[in-house]
Amino acid sequence: MLRFAVRRLLLLVPILVGLSILVFLFVRALPGGPETALLGENATPQRTAQVREAYGLDRPLPEQYLRYVGQAVQLDFGTSTRYRTPVVDEIQRRFPATIELGVSAMAFAVGVGVPLGFVAARRRGTWIDNLSTAGSLLGIAIPVFVLGFLLKAVFAVELGWLPVAGRQDQQQFFGADHPTGFFVLDGLLTGDLPAAWDAAKHLVLPAIALGTIPLAFITRITRAAVLEVVEADFVRTAEAKGMTRRVVTRRHVLRNAMLPVITIIGLQTGLLLSGAILTENVFAIQGMGQLMAGAIADRDYAVLQGGILFLAVVFVLVNLLVDLSYGLFDPRVRESG
Amino acid sequence: MSLSQVEAADTALEHPEEASAGLTRDAFRRLRRNPLAIVGASLITVFVLVALFAPLLAPYDPVASDLTDIRPGQFPGPSREHLLGLDEQGRDELSRLIYGARYSLLIGVVSTAMGATVGLLLGLLAGAFGGWVDSLVMRAMDVMLAVPGLLLAIGVAALLGRSITSIMIAVAVVNVPVFARLLRSSMLVQGRSDYVLSTRSLGVKRRKIVLGHVLPNSLAPVIVQATLVLATAIVEAAGLAYLGLGSEDPRIPEWGRMLAVTNAYLSSEPLLALWPGLAIVLSVLGFYLLGEALREALDPKLRR
Numbered sequence: 217m218l219r220f221a222v223r224r225l226l227l228l229v230p231i232l233v234g235l236s237i238l239v240f241l242f243v244r245a246l247p248g249g250p251e252t253a254l255l256g257e258n259a260t261p262q263r264t265a266q267v268r269e270a271y272g273l274d275r276p277l278p279e280q281y282l283r284y285v286g287q288a289v290q291l292d293f294g295t296s297t298r299y300r301t302p303v304v305d306e307i308q309r310r311f312p313a314t315i316e317l318g319v320s321a322m323a324f325a326v327g328v329g330v331p332l333g334f335v336a337a338r339r340r341g342t343w344i345d346n347l348s349t350a351g352s353l354l355g356i357a358i359p360v361f362v363l364g365f366l367l368k369a370v371f372a373v374e375l376g377w378l379p380v381a382g383r384q385d386q387q388q389f390f391g392a393d394h395p396t397g398f399f400v401l402d403g404l405l406t407g408d409l410p411a412a413w414d415a416a417k418h419l420v421l422p423a424i425a426l427g428t429i430p431l432a433f434i435t436r437i438t439r440a441a442v443l444e445v446v447e448a449d450f451v452r453t454a455e456a457k458g459m460t461r462r463v464v465t466r467r468h469v470l471r472n473a474m475l476p477v478i479t480i481i482g483l484q485t486g487l488l489l490s491g492a493i494l495t496e497n498v499f500a501i502q503g504m505g506q507l508m509a510g511a512i513a514d515r516d517y518a519v520l521q522g523g524i525l526f527l528a529v530v531f532v533l534v535n536l537l538v539d540l541s542y543g544l545f546d547p548r549v550r551e552s553g
Numbered sequence: 554m555s556l557s558q559v560e561a562a563d564t565a566l567e568h569p570e571e572a573s574a575g576l577t578r579d580a581f582r583r584l585r586r587n588p589l590a591i592v593g594a595s596l597i598t599v600f601v602l603v604a605l606f607a608p609l610l611a612p613y614d615p616v617a618s619d620l621t622d623i624r625p626g627q628f629p630g631p632s633r634e635h636l637l638g639l640d641e642q643g644r645d646e647l648s649r650l651i652y653g654a655r656y657s658l659l660i661g662v663v664s665t666a667m668g669a670t671v672g673l674l675l676g677l678l679a680g681a682f683g684g685w686v687d688s689l690v691m692r693a694m695d696v697m698l699a700v701p702g703l704l705l706a707i708g709v710a711a712l713l714g715r716s717i718t719s720i721m722i723a724v725a726v727v728n729v730p731v732f733a734r735l736l737r738s739s740m741l742v743q744g745r746s747d748y749v750l751s752t753r754s755l756g757v758k759r760r761k762i763v764l765g766h767v768l769p770n771s772l773a774p775v776i777v778q779a780t781l782v783l784a785t786a787i788v789e790a791a792g793l794a795y796l797g798l799g800s801e802d803p804r805i806p807e808w809g810r811m812l813a814v815t816n817a818y819l820s821s822e823p824l825l826a827l828w829p830g831l832a833i834v835l836s837v838l839g840f841y842l843l844g845e846a847l848r849e850a851l852d853p854k855l856r857r
Contacts, residue, residue, distance in 0.1 A: 234695075235696050245712055358834050359791060359792060360792075361809075361812070365812055366826065374820075374823060487702070489701035490702045493703050493704065494703065512711040
């Protein structure tokens with residue numbers, strides 16, 4: 217198990233080296249540099265030179281790259297040309313918003329999808345099964361931003377049940393304490409329950425918008441996995457031994473059916489990052505997606521270089537965690553290590 | 554070589570094609586019986602027909618704007634002249650939706666074709682040569698897959714500047730590793746199969762085995778994937794346009810951008826957000842349903 221984890225982490229090294237070169241070249245290939253974004257098209261050559269020097273952009277490319285890598289391994293990604301703050305601070309400020317969104321979307325998807333898929337399989341052919349199958353086919357086909365937009369139009373703008381945008385009511389909770397950056401958690405930690413409730417309400421529509429595609433996949437896979445497992449010999453044996461249906465379900469059916477479901481959860485978690493960029497845009501959530509989209513528009517080299525690398529590491533680590541979690545459900549994986 | 558050996562070689566060479574022709578016919582029969590395939594194919598047919606005959610179907614010019622009836626934040630809704638009402642520039646919404654099908658279809662098909670071509674070439678290189686070529690290509694694909702797809706697409710689109718072409722390329726780039734990996738793994742499976750072993754033992758040249766047997770037999774999953782990628786390509790292209798990375802010409806009726814524009818009028822004209830959203834969902838659903846049905850039809854394991 218440990219050897220497997222270490223090997224997977226080592227595989228990350230060549231990917232990161234390749235990615236760092238790619239990202240480095242990419243940001244420099246973008247038309248118009250940060251000096252144009254900062255100073256506008258009509259900047260004097262002197263000012264332009266000053267800015268380029270201040271951010272080290274006047275140095276030869278290999279030197280710039282080596283310095284970037286040297287600093288990156290110390291978690292120093294330089295200074296954002298747009299916000300004039302260290303990139304690490306900016307990531308630290310934005311990343312919790314994206315995590316909060318992703319986790320609540322996944323919680324929605326798993327919390328609804330697994331029971332729904334299970335019930336659909338157990339009541340195969342009934343209206344519940346047909347409805348969930350049709351719903352999951354439709355759910356996969358609805359793009360995140362279309363669903364988010366329609367949810368916003370109906371539940372926030374038309375009905376006014378839920379907030380339209382942002383993470384928290386800025387007027388009511390201005391200057392609220394944020395020790396962790398996760399707004400719901402912060403409200404609970406500081407004992408400010410109205411703030412936590414408000415933050416949670418802001419998450420509902422974005423989480424549904426982002427979580428619907430994973431929900432559809434998880435429902436389908438759970439249904440298929442349960443259908444396959446209930447026909448397995450060991451389930452018949454367990455039932456023949458006189459085990460109650462509940463014990464058989466919990467110990468044999470669910471546990472074995474969870475393996476493909478975890479695979480799908482892992483695959484979907486990776487895709488969540490893409491969806492989060494759009495969801496954050498629809499609901500004006502200041503997370504990583506908005507940061508990166510803004511950085512491309514503003515030619516914010518440092519934020520792009522640091523952010524893409526950071527997201528790639530997160531992405532690979534999530535996939536690693538998913539692979540490791542197989543061991544929790546499957547002793548065969550645990551023992552083969 | 555004795556006569557019997559030649560005969561054996563002939564059968565071995567003929568066998569895979571014969572089997573695959575039978576499989577194709579089988580798959581097609583299964584496909585026609587699947588109601589989801591029928592729904593998907595119908596949606597695609599409507600979508601393609603609308604795109605092809607847009608000039609005949611659209612009641613108005615999609616870019617002609619008439620501001621006489623437009624008040625800030627309030628536009629005439631559905632009427633007999635304008636079935637879906639007017640947009641913020643006083644343009645006929647229905648006509649814009651109809652012309653929008655052209656852009657969606659064009660971007661979807663071209664970007665899928667580009668992504669598939671490059672991806673398949675890379676996958677073929679990796680699968681056919683193996684060794685360090687394989688390692689090099691696949692590590693490069695790993696690097697691409699380590700970046701969230703949309704972020705990669707946004708980056709490429711930003712690099713190329715705002716245009717329809719750059720959206721096509723951006724979407725294509727994201728799909729390159731998908732096709733490369735798929736073809737490679739499919740070829741690896743085929744390469745280990747018995748018929749390849751027997752063909753090789755008969756002394757057939759490697760190149761002939763790869764191009765004549767392994768490649769054609771590895772294509773079924775690729776066709777399925779291409780149909781599904783068409784669906785995601787339409788979504789990704791609409792997403793990029795939604796984020797403002799599409800064409801710089803604001804008159805172009807592109808569904809993703811039409812949706813984004815309505816954000817400002819959401820409280821007064823929510824229906825204007827519904828139409829482009831619906832158009833995107835239905836076109837995506839068509840390709841998705843057909844892709845899933847194809848997958849079921851071609852995968853013998855799912856036969857039940």
